[in-house]
Amino acid sequence: MAKKRESTDIQFAIIGSAGDGTIAAGDILKRAMAALGYKVIAFDIYPAEIRGFGKCISRVRVTTEQAYSLKRHSDVLVSLDDSYAIPHVGEVCDYGAVIYEASPIVRQPEGAHITAHIRPTQLPYGLNQREISERATSSARSRNIVILGYLAALYDIDPQAFRKVIAAKFRRKAPVVTTSNTAAFDAAYEVGKRVFKLDQGSLGEPVHADKGETATMMTGNGAIVRGCIDAGLDTFFGYPITPATTILERLAAELPKHGGRVLQTEDEISAISATIGAGYAGARAATATSGPGLALMAEMLGLGVMGEIPSVVFVSQRGGPSTGMPTKTEQSDLNMAVFGGAGDAQRIVLAPTNVDGCYRTAGKAFEMAEQYQTPVIVLMDLYLSNRYETVVPPAKNPFAPNLNKGMDARRGDGAYQRYQRADDHVSPRALPGDEAGMHTVTGLEHNEFGKPSDLPENHMAMSLKRHEKLKAALKHPDFTICKRFGDEGPVDVGILGWGSTFGEILEAMFAAQDEGLRCSAMKVVMLSPLPEQQIAAFMDDCGAVLVPELNYEGQLANLISGALGRPVTRLNRATGAPMQVEEILAEVRRLAQARAA
Amino acid sequence: MADATHNVIIGNGSAGNGAAITLRERDPDSRITIITMSSLPFYNRYDLPRVFRGCHDWREILVHPPEYYDDNRITLRRNSRVTDVDGRSRSITFAHNEVMHYDQLLVCAGGRGYLPEELSEYYGLMHGFHSFESATTTYRALPKGGTVIMLGGDMIGLDLARTLIDVGYRVMVLANEYTFWPHRIEADERAGFIAALQHMGLEVMDGVRPVAIEEGAAGKPARRVVFEGGDSVDGDVVIPFYGLVPTAEFMLGSGVDIERGLLVDPQLQTTDKHIWAAGDVCQIWSAADNEYRFYYGWTNVRQMGEVAARNVTGADEAFKGVGDERLHVGRDGHIQSPFWEY
């Protein structure tokens, strides 16, 4: 089968009930597509309930060109449970396909079957999911695999890629699990081969295949874990909290293979405390949490700032305040990450915008924590933590193993000063075990020797030290602090964004350019200290500045307008769902028109 | 809208669509649902020969754009097969196990190709022409300039044959009593019509009786049709054209009278006052002939749908078929049929 050399951009949405294997099906699909060399972005939505009921959605966007976000409209919707899928039929684009159970066992009232809701512009594909599964495996449980076989046939995707992923996925289970699932896949593949395709369904040739690159599928959290390992993380302390739990779990499995230690603590306070303790003792130490956990950690982060102890905190935001919406995404902990805690407690806050960025940011966070002797918060959100993207791992480890500014040899009795003055405001740090470097680190304000001191000039000088030293991080080597995309020079509309939303921002910017607007976008990765000069220079070029954020208050907008004293236009969505490209685009259009008028 | 009359039409062909738009015009507030087994919105069967003229995208063959259904507030249920109609509870059961209530039911399910029982075991080796999908599949199986063997050769097949000859294929008609269906051909007329087919470029073998269809030998065309007595012909695709039989089996438990099709009075009402029928699925009482009879062709079928819809909405109109149903040979020596008028 000769595949067309044309670009592909197809998004699948698999929707079912918890227990239908919805997420597992999406997982196999995206891994198979990545293995074939396509670029993949995927994001699952699952209920807070543990199992048995609740809506699960797995969305997988497969492209040949680089994509930056999921699309609002899916090209293919697969229903494993019509009651959950019916409300999503509208997200299928014109001439997109809806695949569903053609022979439900249960008699149902009018409107309960998805065929009642498929638009005339959409293509219906009925499939006897249950029957095919039962015939192939004597059980209806492989319906989720059946749909994959059908999809592979319908879109002319190499079935061998799926079979490999299925075998890998079930390798820890009894061999019969792999054989029966493969049988279900093959049976459905044969059915799909005989189906009349209403549209030319083949995908374009994948891109990675040409370059011989080995791309892998990773979530944001998975990339964090990889970054931690490559950066030589020594100790990790964590407490389970959605959506950061998988960082703890994966590190628990992987880090010991690389000589590191992972401990599940009794709460988030203990997790950050142990992290600070380990950081004090010279380890590369980290913890991971979400907003509620970060709130508990605020006091100890203050000790990290005051004591100038390196540590890294990965924070995956979810809907707040309080317990909020644990399985929904939001960007509403920027204020807390940047400002939370007692006193003038500036620390470095980094917000990666995609999965590859999670990897680089994780590793660089350890470098910065060590080099500038400070806590570093890496701010993500559920959408970024859990979404999958294909990434090409770097050929060689890009992270420096040790950037600790060690103590000088003792220059005489009592001469070691933990907080000695220095041009870069970073003092040589003795570690327990260093001969003659004994000192006490304290959360009390202290002098150069680390001795408690509340003298007014000392507090002023030490406050200056703690803030000035972080400015060097704005020029940290090999790390993107902020970056402008799109049109150079003056533009009609500039979009400023951070975190996971930047994918949608980029897509909106490209769409605006396609419509003839002059548009550019800047991602701000370092939120503290804020790269004010670069942001100001960007804003100088923009007729209007739009700041789309997944929060109600406009926390980045507040940060920027507060720091620079300039107005911005806000676009805030606190829905628990990612921003829609179309929403941003509409606002860009509106701003451009208002400017033209 | 919850209390609105629910008019349900089974069948998304000429009759069903004629009925639907008439219902919409006459009763703006009613709910209208069209149920079809097809995956596609309405296209005309008479347009299917276009597939062999390069029309390979189903969107090009649609009578209305898909938005038409939304614009006219017609719910289209595709891929939906009705398995049962219960006249007492006025409900429809789908193969996918959904139950739907109706107030008035119009059965416009049409007919499907008839296949004599002795050939049914060779169904898998035959091609079809009953839908866009089957016509496209047939087209794809047919090499350039290839040979189509038509079994029987009803007027649907002969219509296709005109196109096939025109675009350079070979057409071989194995003629029998179904040839020229649904025209009733007098014995003395037959030779003249066969000669007209030959004049049109078709190869006709009259009086042969196919008994088997086989895969072609290596290096030969893909199919071989074996006759009684052992002779055979080779072709690339074999398509049966033995006329249509009404698609009415799902009505067997409904309580209405059925002979070969649903029996309706000239107002197209069945023996159940909530159930009406139009198109190839129904037999209409003809006082003149003193029997229930079928009326074929696009003009008849379309008109039946509209008449039934008007009667559902309060009219009392008798269906009158087009007068001339005769096959004849035109001045160009080609056969001409009123059933081809479209």
Place this chain on the structure above:
Amino acid sequence: MTEPLKPVYLEDKLQQVRGDGHLRYRSRSLPTWCPGCGYFSVAEGVAVALNNLRVPLKDAVVVSGIGCASRFPFFMDTYGLHTLHGRTLPVATGVKVANEQLTVIAVGGDGDAFAIGGGHIPHAARRNVDITYMVFDNGVYGLTKGQTSPTSVYGFVTPSTPYESHDQPLNPLLMLLSYGASWVGQAYAGRPHHLSDMIAQAIAHRGFSYLHILSPCVTFDKTEMTYSNLDIRVRDLPADHEPTDRLAAMEQATRTAAPALGLFFREERPTLGDGFADIAERATHAPKKKAKAPSK
């Protein structure tokens, strides 16, 4: 910046007495405790114990929380970490996990330990992290000037309980014994030689050792946990007390009217560090049989 600031050195007087081995462990910072405070005995006891155990200064880390007792690290010439109120144990755990070579001593008062920090104690105990936790119990909040604490007697009158405290005091020894601490002992600031001996035993123990130190506050408690009261009330554990008998230890711990001094309980079981070694082994090699469950 302004002129460099002179550190607060201990008086020359103290330097003159250097030469005694254990005083190497004392920093030149002047303790801020009140004259007569029991904590002086503890500081002396720790210095003596570290000296006797030959722990190098560079390898000792004293971690504390907030409170009078938690000022302790400043007065030691070891590595020190003066953390937050109540967070001594998790920080100390982090230090130990990061570097097994270090001798980690966690210290704090009764409020730091059992009020704000109470949630961490069972977990440090059950993990058997190889550190020593010394709680200086004076039954009162000293640094904030005399409020009631979790170990204050019922009916204690303080500025925060002017109409008497209506809370029963906790029984720390009983708690630690039930939490699974692998070494539990009690000492008294009024018996400094016994105290330094117990500190040395606690540090030498492999695993989580808990030493409860009765240490009067001479400023804010003139009536209850005073030297004069405790001198009368304290007793030695019975000579036949068997420190591997957890139930016997618990029985002794319930007799709070006459606090017993000595080693209540001791057991040998895998430490947190042993656990990490096992995890590293399993993660990098073929699976082996399950680690044996610790004895209770």
